[in-house]
Amino acid sequence: MSAVPPHAAAADTGGGAVAAAAARSAGSVPTRRPDVLVIGGGPAGLACAAELARAGAAVELADRDATLGGVPATTAHRGFGEGLRRGATGPQHAHRLVTEAERAGASLRTETSVLGWADAGDAGDAGDAGDGGDGAWAERATTTVEVTGPTGRERLAPAAVVLATGCRERPRHARLIPGDRPAGVLTTNQVQQVATRHPGGAAAVGRRAVILGAEHVSFSAVHTLASLGCETAALITDLPRHQTLAPLRLATAGVRGVPVRTSTRLTGIHGHGRVEGVTVRPVGATRSEEIACDTVVVTGDWVAEHELARRGGLVLAASTGAPRVDRALRTTRPGVFAAGNVIHPAETAAVAAAGGRAAARAVAAFLTSEAREGADAAGAGLATRWRTAELPVTTAWPLQWVAPDALGLAGEVPSVVDTAVLRTAAVVEGRLVVSQDRRVLWRSRRQRLVPNRSLRVPLPDLEHLDPTGGRVEVRVSRRG
Amino acid sequence: MSTLDSAEVAVVGAGVVGAAIARDLAAHGVDTAWLEAGEDVGAGTTKANTAIWHTGFDAKPGTLEAQLVARGYERLIDLAPALEVPARADGAVLVAWDAEQADALEGILAQAETNGYHDCRRLDAAEVYAHEPRLGAGAHGGVLVPGEGLLCPFTLPLALGRQALAGGVRLHLRAGVEHAPREQGPDGRARHRLHTSRGAVTARYVVNAAGLASAAVNRLLGHEGFTITPRRGQLLVFDGLARHLVRHVILPVPTARTKGMLVAPTVHGKLLVGPTAEDLDDTTATATTAEGIAALTRWARAVVPALAEEEPIAAYAGLRAATEHRDYQLFAAADEGYVCVGGIRSTGLSSCLGIAEHVLGQLAACGLEHDAPRELPPVRLLGPVGASGQPGAPPYLGDDRPRPCQDPAAVASDPSYGRVVCHCERVSAGELHAALADPLLPARDGDGLRRRTRAGQGRCQRFHCGARVDALLAEGRP
Ligand SMILES: Cc1cc2nc3c(=O)[nH]c(=O)nc-3n(C[C@H](O)[C@H](O)[C@H](O)COP(=O)(O)OP(=O)(O)OC[C@H]3O[C@@H](n4cnc5c(N)ncnc54)[C@H](O)[C@@H]3O)c2cc1C
Ligand SMILES: Cc1cc2nc3c(=O)[nH]c(=O)nc-3n(C[C@H](O)[C@H](O)[C@H](O)COP(=O)(O)OP(=O)(O)OC[C@H]3O[C@@H](n4cnc5c(N)ncnc54)[C@H](O)[C@@H]3O)c2cc1C
Numbered sequence: 001m002s003a004v005p006p007h008a009a010a011a012d013t014g015g016g017a018v019a020a021a022a023a024r025s026a027g028s029v030p031t032r033r034p035d036v037l038v039i040g041g042g043p044a045g046l047a048c049a050a051e052l053a054r055a056g057a058a059v060e061l062a063d064r065d066a067t068l069g070g071v072p073a074t075t076a077h078r079g080f081g082e083g084l085r086r087g088a089t090g091p092q093h094a095h096r097l098v099t100e101a102e103r104a105g106a107s108l109r110t111e112t113s114v115l116g117w118a119d120a121g122d123a124g125d126a127g128d129a130g131d132g133g134d135g136a137w138a139e140r141a142t143t144t145v146e147v148t149g150p151t152g153r154e155r156l157a158p159a160a161v162v163l164a165t166g167c168r169e170r171p172r173h174a175r176l177i178p179g180d181r182p183a184g185v186l187t188t189n190q191v192q193q194v195a196t197r198h199p200g201g202a203a204a205v206g207r208r209a210v211i212l213g214a215e216h217v218s219f220s221a222v223h224t225l226a227s228l229g230c231e232t233a234a235l236i237t238d239l240p241r242h243q244t245l246a247p248l249r250l251a252t253a254g255v256r257g258v259p260v261r262t263s264t265r266l267t268g269i270h271g272h273g274r275v276e277g278v279t280v281r282p283v284g285a286t287r288s289e290e291i292a293c294d295t296v297v298v299t300g301d302w303v304a305e306h307e308l309a310r311r312g313g314l315v316l317a318a319s320t321g322a323p324r325v326d327r328a329l330r331t332t333r334p335g336v337f338a339a340g341n342v343i344h345p346a347e348t349a350a351v352a353a354a355g356g357r358a359a360a361r362a363v364a365a366f367l368t369s370e371a372r373e374g375a376d377a378a379g380a381g382l383a384t385r386w387r388t389a390e391l392p393v394t395t396a397w398p399l400q401w402v403a404p405d406a407l408g409l410a411g412e413v414p415s416v417v418d419t420a421v422l423r424t425a426a427v428v429e430g431r432l433v434v435s436q437d438r439r440v441l442w443r444s445r446r447q448r449l450v451p452n453r454s455l456r457v458p459l460p461d462l463e464h465l466d467p468t469g470g471r472v473e474v475r476v477s478r479r480g
Numbered sequence: 481m482s483t484l485d486s487a488e489v490a491v492v493g494a495g496v497v498g499a500a501i502a503r504d505l506a507a508h509g510v511d512t513a514w515l516e517a518g519e520d521v522g523a524g525t526t527k528a529n530t531a532i533w534h535t536g537f538d539a540k541p542g543t544l545e546a547q548l549v550a551r552g553y554e555r556l557i558d559l560a561p562a563l564e565v566p567a568r569a570d571g572a573v574l575v576a577w578d579a580e581q582a583d584a585l586e587g588i589l590a591q592a593e594t595n596g597y598h599d600c601r602r603l604d605a606a607e608v609y610a611h612e613p614r615l616g617a618g619a620h621g622g623v624l625v626p627g628e629g630l631l632c633p634f635t636l637p638l639a640l641g642r643q644a645l646a647g648g649v650r651l652h653l654r655a656g657v658e659h660a661p662r663e664q665g666p667d668g669r670a671r672h673r674l675h676t677s678r679g680a681v682t683a684r685y686v687v688n689a690a691g692l693a694s695a696a697v698n699r700l701l702g703h704e705g706f707t708i709t710p711r712r713g714q715l716l717v718f719d720g721l722a723r724h725l726v727r728h729v730i731l732p733v734p735t736a737r738t739k740g741m742l743v744a745p746t747v748h749g750k751l752l753v754g755p756t757a758e759d760l761d762d763t764t765a766t767a768t769t770a771e772g773i774a775a776l777t778r779w780a781r782a783v784v785p786a787l788a789e790e791e792p793i794a795a796y797a798g799l800r801a802a803t804e805h806r807d808y809q810l811f812a813a814a815d816e817g818y819v820c821v822g823g824i825r826s827t828g829l830s831s832c833l834g835i836a837e838h839v840l841g842q843l844a845a846c847g848l849e850h851d852a853p854r855e856l857p858p859v860r861l862l863g864p865v866g867a868s869g870q871p872g873a874p875p876y877l878g879d880d881r882p883r884p885c886q887d888p889a890a891v892a893s894d895p896s897y898g899r900v901v902c903h904c905e906r907v908s909a910g911e912l913h914a915a916l917a918d919p920l921l922p923a924r925d926g927d928g929l930r931r932r933t934r935a936g937q938g939r940c941q942r943f944h945c946g947a948r949v950d951a952l953l954a955e956g957r958p
Contacts, residue, residue, distance in 0.1 A: 150895035153888040171941035193947035200951030
C-alpha cells in the first residue's frame with residue numbers, strides 16, 4: 001500500500017503553503033504603495049489616520065468590517081469620547097472619528113481584510129523562528145501585506161504599517177470551561193452586534209442569562225441583554241469583588257437586583273441543543289450549585305487581536321498576546337507600529353484614540369528619519385539594534401502586564417507616550433513602584449489596586465536610566 | 481400511519497458509514513431510501529473524533545476491522561479527488577516514551593507486516609527528533625508510519641452524501657426509526673416496515689448503520705448479540721498559529737484498550753490533542769470534563785512543550801460505539817434481508833468505504849440484485865486554485881488550497897467571495913450563501929453551516945462573526 005494519496009501536500013507549513021499557492025495563482029495581484037497603511041478602523045486607527053493625513057502623509061486605512069468605527073460602532077450606550085465629549089454613545093463617537101479622518105484626507109476602506117504579510121516568512125505559520133529561521137526571515141521582513149475584499153485581491157507596500165486591530169474577549173474554551181457545547185454561549189460583542197446591527201441573529205440570545213465576569217463590560221452586557229428582553233440571573237467572578245466603578249454597578253446590578261457572585265467559579269455549562277444551565281462553585285468549596293439559564297455570556301478577560309502581529313513574527317507579551325512596543329509605539333518588526341487595544345486589552349476608546357494619535361507622531365517622524373533608511377537599506381538592521389537595546393519594562397506579581405513594555409533607544413525616534421497602562425491580577429493595597437536594578441524611579445501614593453481596572457505609571461525618562469543597566473520593573477510595594 | 485417512502489433498500493443512519501453505504505448503493509443503481517433521526521448528514525460521532533485517516537497498520541490482525549480499514553484507506557485514495565475531500569498522508573510518528581514502550585516497537589512493526597502494511601520503519605531517538613523537532617524530551621525511539629494521514633470528518637460524509645443524492649438516493653432527515661416490524665408486501669414477499677415520526681418506510685432490505693444506536697436498532701429488528709458502551713473521547717483544538725509545531729501525527733504506543741492520546745495536525749490547519757477514553761453508559765454524554773481537559777493539557781505539554789504557550793480554541797467530546805467484542809459487529813440475516821453494521825467504534829472514518837463495499841457484498845448474498853457499478857458525478861466544491869470549482873458550491877475546507885477570498889480568480893468571479901465574514905477562518909459571505917443554498921445538502925442550522933464552511937470555528941469563537949452568521953442563517957434557511 002504505497003500509492004501516493006491525493007493532496008499529499010508539502011504540508012508542514014499549513015497556511016504558509018497556502019499563502020504561497022495563493023501568491024502563485026495571484027500572478028497579477030496589483031501592488032500599491034501608500035506612505036502608511038493603518039490596519040483597523042476603530043478609535044485607534046481612525047485617530048491615527050486623521051493625524052497622519054493632517055501631517056501630509058498619503059495614508060490608507062483598511063478595516064475588514066462593513067462599517068467603520070470598531071467596537072464603538074456597535075456599542076449603543078453612552079460613555080464614549082475624548083476630552084470633554086465623554087457623554088457620546090459609541091456610534092456617535094465612531095461617527096466623529098470617521099468624519100475627522102475623512103476631512104483630513106485619509107483614504108478609508110471597509111470590507112478590506114488584511115490577511116498576512118507578503119514575505120514568505122509569514123512567521124505565524126511557517127514559524128519555527130526559534131529553529132534558526134529567525135535571522136533569515138528578518139532579512140526578508142517587509143511592510144508589504146496581502147489584502148482582500150469584494151473589489152479583489154491586492155498587495156499593499158506602504159513605508160509604514162500601524163496595527164490597530166483591537167482586542168476581543170477570551171472565549172469559553174480558552175478559559176477551559178468544561179461541559180456541553182450547546183447554542184447560547186456568547187460574548188458581549190456578539191450580543192451587542194445582535195442589538196445594534198444584526199437583529200436577525202437574535203435567536204442566539206435567550207430569556208435568562210448567566211454572565212461570566214464582573215468587570216465594566218460585564219455590566220454593560222446586563223444592559224444590552226435587557227434591551228433584547230433577556231434578564232440576567234447572576235454575574236459570576238472568581239475575584240473577591242466586582243471590578244467596575246460603583247455607579248456602573250449600581251446602575252445595573254444594584255437597581256435591577258442582579259446578584260454578583262464573587263469568589264465563585266463557573267465549572268460547567270449544560271444543555272443539549274440549547275443552554276439549560278450552568279454549574280458554579282465558590283472558590284475553595286466542594287459543593288457546586290446549578291443555575292438555570294438559557295444563555296451564557298462570557299465577558300471581558302481580553303486578548304489582543306494579534307493574528308497579524310503573530311504572522312509577522314513580532315515579539316508578543318505572554319499574558320495578553322499584545323505585540324511588544326516601545327515608547328515610540330514601534331513593534332519589533334521594522335516599520336511596523338501598533339496602537340490601541342491591540343497593545344493594551346482593553347482600555348477606553350479615548351485611550352485607544354490617544355494612542356492612535358501618538359503613533360501618528362512617531363510614524364510621521366519615521367517617514368522622514370534615518371531610521372527608515374536604516375530599515376530600508378539594512379532590512380533587519382533596525383530590528384537587531386532594537387532587540388539588543390530595547391530596555392524592557394517588566395511586571396512582577398500580582399501585576400499582569402504593562403504597555404508599552406519596552407523603552408527603546410534614545411534619540412532615534414521621538415518618545416510619543418510618557419505613561420504606561422497596566423493591570424493587576426489580584427486585589428491589593430499598596431504603592432506602584434517603578435525601578436531599575438532596585439533603584440526606585442517613581443512611587444505612587446498608596447491605593448487599592450483592583451483587577452480589570454486601568455492603572456498607570458509614568459515611563460521614566462531615558463536620562464534617568466542606566467543605559468547599560470537591567471530592565472525596568474513595575475511592582476507593588478505593600479509596605480509604607 | 482402514512483407512508484413516507486418505499487424502496488428496495490433502506491439505510492438507517494446518516495453518519496459516515498451510512499453515507500458510504502448510500503453512495504455505493506447509488507453507484508450500483510439500487511433504489512434506496514436513507515433515514516436519519518437527526519437534522520443533518522454527519523452530525524453524530526462522525527463530526528467529533530480525531531480525524532485520522534488510518535492505514536490500519538496497528539489493527540488487531542485477522543479482524544474484519546483490520547481488513548476493512550485497509551480497504552477503506554485504499555478506496556479513499558482513489559475517491560478523495562472526485563469527492564473533493566481534504567485527505568492527505570502526512571505520516572505518523574509513533575513515539576516510545578520509556579524503555580518498556582521501546583521494547584514494544586518491534587511487536588508493532590511485526591503487527592503492521594501481518595496486517596499487510598509494509599511501509600513502517602523503526603526510528604531511533606535521534607531520528608524521532610529529526611522528524612519532530614518540537615517533541616518533548618524523553619523519546620526512546622519510535623516507528624514512522626508514512627501512510628497514516630488526516631482527513632476532513634465534515635466533508636467526507638457530506639461529499640459521500642452528495643454523490644448518493646446525485647445518484648438518486650432519497651434522504652429523509654428527522655426520520656428516526658422507532659419500530660421495525662416485518663410485513664407482507666403487495667407482491668406477497670416479506671418486507672420491512674420502518675416506522676418513523678415522519679411516516680413509514682417500506683423496504684425489502686435494511687442496513688443498520690445507526691452508530692451509537694446500532695445495538696438498539698438491531699433489537700428493533702429482532703436481533704441480539706451485542707450491546708454498546710459509549711467510550712467517550714475528549715479532545716482539545718489549538719489554533720492554526722500553532723500548527724507549525726507539529727509535522728506528523730504523533731502517536732503513543734497503544735494499550736490493549738485504546739490507541740491512546742495523540743497530537744495531530746488537522747486538514748484545516750489546526751492541532752488536535754486527544755482523545756481520552758472513558759467508558760460511560762449514556763449515549764448523549766458528549767460533555768467535556770475538568771479532569772479530561774486537565775489530562776489533555778498535560779499531555780499536550782509533555783509531547784510538545786511549546787504548546788504550554790498556546791491557548792486551546794475549542795474542546796469537544798465524541799462517543800465511540802464500543803461493544804463487548806473486539807471487532808466490528810457486521811453481520812447479515814440473509815433470510816430477513818437485514819445487514820447490521822454495528823460497533824464501528826474508532827476507525828469508521830477510515831474504513832467507511834471498505835465497510836460499504838463489504839455491505840454491498842452482504843446484500844447481494846441476501847439476494848439483492850444490482851447493476852454493475854457506474855461512475856457517479858464528481859462533487860464540485862469551490863476553492864481549487866484557478867477557480868475550477870462551480871460558483872455557488874460550498875467551499876473546499878482543506879488548508880492545502882487557498883480559501884476563495886485568497887484566490888483572485890474566485891473573487892473576480894464573484895465579489896461576495898471577497899467579503900470576509902468569519903475572519904479567523906477566512907470564510908466569505910459567498911461561501912455561506914452557497915452552503916445555505918446548496919441544492920443537494922443545504923446547511924440547516926449553525927452547526928451545519930460550520931461543518932460546511934468552518935465559519936465560527938476559529939480562535940475568536942464567533943466573537944466577530946457570530947451575530948452576522950446567525951442572521952444570514954435566519955434569512956437563508958430554506
Ligand atoms: C461592550 C463594550 C463596552 C464598552 N464601553 C465603553 C465605554 O463606555 N467607553 C469607552 O470609552 N470605551 C468603551 N469600550 C472600549 C472601546 O470600545 C475600545 O476601547 C475601543 O473600541 C478600542 O479601539 P481600537 O481602535 O483599539 O479597537 P477596535 O475598536 O476593536 O477596532 C479594531 C478594528 O480593527 C479591525 N481589524 C482587525 N483586524 C483586521 C484586519 N486583519 N484587517 C482589517 N481590519 C482589521 C476591526 O474590524 C475593528 O474595526 C467598550 C468596549 C466594549 C466591548
Ligand atoms: C473520540 C473519537 C475519535 C475517533 N477518531 C477516529 C479517527 O481518527 N479515525 C477514524 O477513522 N475514526 C475515528 N473515530 C471513529 C469514527 O468517528 C466512527 O467510527 C464513525 O464516525 C462512525 O460513524 P457511524 O456512521 O457509524 O456513526 P454516527 O456518525 O454516529 O452516525 C450514526 C447516525 O445514525 C443516526 N441514528 C441513530 N439512531 C437512528 C435511528 N433509530 N433512526 C435513524 N437514524 C438513526 C444518528 O443520528 C447518526 O447520525 C473516532 C471516534 C471517536 C469517538
